[in-house]
Amino acid sequence: MWIRRCRPWGGQVSDVRVEGELVAEVVPGGAGEGPAGEEEVDGRGRLLLPAFADVxxxxxxxxxGLPFRPHTGGPGVWTMMLNDRRHWRDAEAGIVERVAHTLGLMVARGTTRVRSFAQVDVDAGLERLEAVLAARETHRDRVEVQVVAFPQAGLLREEGSVQVLEDALRAGADVVGGIDPCSLDRDPVRHLDLVFGLAERHGLPVDVHLHEPxxxxxxxxxxxxxxTVALGMxxxxLVSHGYGLWDGTESQTRALVERLVEADVATATVAPGGRANLPLEQFAEHGVRVGLGEDGQRDYWSPYGNADMLDRTWQLAFTHGFRRDELVEHCLAVATRGGASIVDRALPRLTGVSDRPGLTVGDRADLVLLDGETPTSAVMDRGTDRTVLHRGRVVAEALELV
Structure with a gap:
């Protein structure tokens, strides 16, 4: 197909030819020629960007999609987990329906790569994992989904937790999850022995939630x-959140960035407010893989989240105090190809705050057309005139699945 009259990363008006799953040609607008009957998408002068990756x-x-409810959670991870445990089965719609609905909303708004957690513990067993796997199957032609078997309640506080986690890996989870080795399980050596041991045994990557201060x-x-280094992993x-990692001295921050590079350990943020910001510019300069995600979405943990990664990109720029166009656009790069390089480790990492990858010949055609004068204005205005492509096929138009 041809994508006519689009502006890759806000540049000159161009025609982009997609062949199979890949970008095959980028030429000045009006110069692209193809055989009669070849499919065309009218870019109408919109921006062309890599599709979003929620990691x-x-x-x-x-x-x-359900009625709004007052927030009932208390302070701390364990208290919040218990609140979720009390309520998640009583929602107005079943979990399989809810998960599939939300994943569809994410695709319609421009996300075509996802890393989702699925809570596995002695309360839920594999029920929540099975719902995420079912949603992945429902939308298999629209989005690529990695599923993390996530021991939200820890591994040592409740008997049977380790067995449920391993059962989840055998059932089809793609990543081994961990959480707060010190503050939740209070035995970091044992917790990490279990997480990394399962990862080695099953040949899978690791993603650890780290809320510790x-x-x-x-x-x-x-x-x-x-x-990571000792095991050759x-x-x-990936370290998710890492809220407390970046409130130290300048030398501590520099040393930790260097160690992340040495171990090639990635990180993912949900752009929280009121906490020490990630050193995004240092990450880009040194080549640390970093991606963005929405975390929970109007759930029993928080009323925030709306399935729109463009909205979360605005939040990333806002919480970091970015005003220069280059830095706001860098947030877009993190939310798109930055996260994609976590889901697919064969993709190159961002090489600096001015790196704008994902739209050159040979790149996979996971793309989104957005209305906006510039990439920065698109982040500020967050318009709804969007066309989404996954693997070279249009999968959503104007916030509706095709």
């Missing part, structure tokens, strides 16, 4: 980095 989302806890968080991160480990 930290909890599809299994979504309430999008300050020095405690940096201690846990040190243990994760040490194991460079490029296969």
């Amino acid at each position: 930290h989302v909890h599809l299994d806890s979504t309430r999008l 300050g020095e405690l968080g940096r201690f846990s991160a040190d243990l994760i980095l040490e194991r 460079q490029g296969q480990v």
Whole structure:
């Protein structure tokens, strides 16, 4: 097909030819010629960007599409987990329906790569995992989904937790999850022994939630980095959140960035407010893989989240205080190809804040057309005139699935 009259990354008006799943040609607007009957998409002067990659989302806890309910959670991960456990089965729609609905909303808004967590514990067993796997199957032609078997309740506090986690890996999960080795399970060595041991046994990558503050968080991160290098798992480990990693001294931040590079450990953020910001510019300069995600979406943990990664891109720029166009556009790069390089480790990482990959010949045609004068204005205005392509096929138009 030809995508006519589009502006790749806000540049000159161009025609882009897609052949199979790949971008095959990019030429000045009006110069692209093809055989009669070849499919065409009218870009109408819109921006052409790589499609979004949400690399930290909890599809299994979504309430999008259901009546709004007051927030009932308390402070702390364990208390919030118990609140979710009390309510998730009582929603107005079943979990399989809710997960499929939310994943469809994400695709319609421009997301074609997803890493979703699925809570596996002695309460839910594999029920929540099975709902995410079912949604992946429902939308298999529209989006690529990695599923993390996630022990939200830890591995050591409830008997049977480790067995449920391993059962989830045998049932089709793609990634081994972990969480707060010190503050939740209170035995970081044992917790990480279990997580990395399962990863080695099943040949899978690792994704660890790290909410721990300050020095405690940096201690846990040190243990994760040490194991990654010792086990030869460079490029296969991600630290999610890492709220407490970046509130130290300048030298601590620099040393931690260098260690992330050495171990090729990636990180994912949900652009939280009121916390120390990620050193995004240093990440880009040194080549640390970083992606963006929506976390929970109007669920029992939080009323935030709306299935729109363009909205979350605005939040990333806003919480970092970015005003220069180059930095706002860098947030778009993180939300698109930055996250994609986590889902698909064969993709190159971002090489700097001015790197704008994903739209050259040979790139997979996971694309989104957006209305906007510039990429920065698109982030600020977050318009609805969108066309989404996955693997060279149009899968959504004007926020509706095709």
